[in-house]
Amino acid sequence: MPRAEVPPDQRVLTFFAILTDWDKCLWAVDASSGRERWRVRTDGLVRSTPVVADGMVLFGSNDGFFRAVDAVSGASRWQVRVGTGVRSSPTVLGDLVYVGSDDGVLWALHTASGQVRWQLKTLSGLWSSPVVADGILYVGSADRHLWAVDAASGQVRWKLPAGTWVKSTPTVADGLVYFGTGDGYLWAVDAVSGERRWSREVGVWVRWAPVVADGTLYVGTNDGRMWALDAVSGEERWQADTGSPVFSTPAVADGVLYFGLQNGRLLAVRA
Structure with a gap:
């Protein structure tokens, strides 16, 4: 039986960035064949993870621009200068996309146009990626604080001094916000009040x-x-020495924990 061809504009695309000094591109690759579909060149390294929403790919670059391009063709939809560089990965909620800049500004932009809804200046770089839960946006800053901000208005709900910089992207689960710090501590705080649990x-x-x-x-x-x-008490259940710095956020599926190492290995261990 002849194989049915899927129209090109309906094929699944994989979006990724090549992080080299000379590339500075966002690439789109056909997931079934690996063939390049398009690439978008910028004037800086693309360090943030792109997000796909409303038929667009949204991403930042070290050239200080945050961009939206058409997911099928790669054609530019809009771009906004948001600072000196972007390594924070964006997150989308409704008609807004949120992203932090290297010079410490948290931005809320309309996904359709790039128009600024609000912006908030922190005291240092935002390398953590923002996370939204129950209308509150959480993000860590190199200014040694975890920030909680109203996602609609940009008003600060609370900010928690962490003692050192917070580059880890927060995780929200069961009313708690979890994040790591540069001095090797893991924190759990109340999502509404910012009170430290452990x-x-x-x-x-x-x-x-x-x-x-x-x-x-x-x-x-x-x-x-x-x-x-x-997750509730912070008590240790187990730990494993992998022999190389852990170089990814872990993922759990069907009782198995997957994560990458700096030496290029991918590990799968029983959770």
């Missing part, structure tokens, strides 16, 4: 976002350890 030393720099699954919190550290903690 904090625990897990080694050195917590760079990646933790993940919660079935009451267990998983997080990797820069000294090569993967930790499993009770």
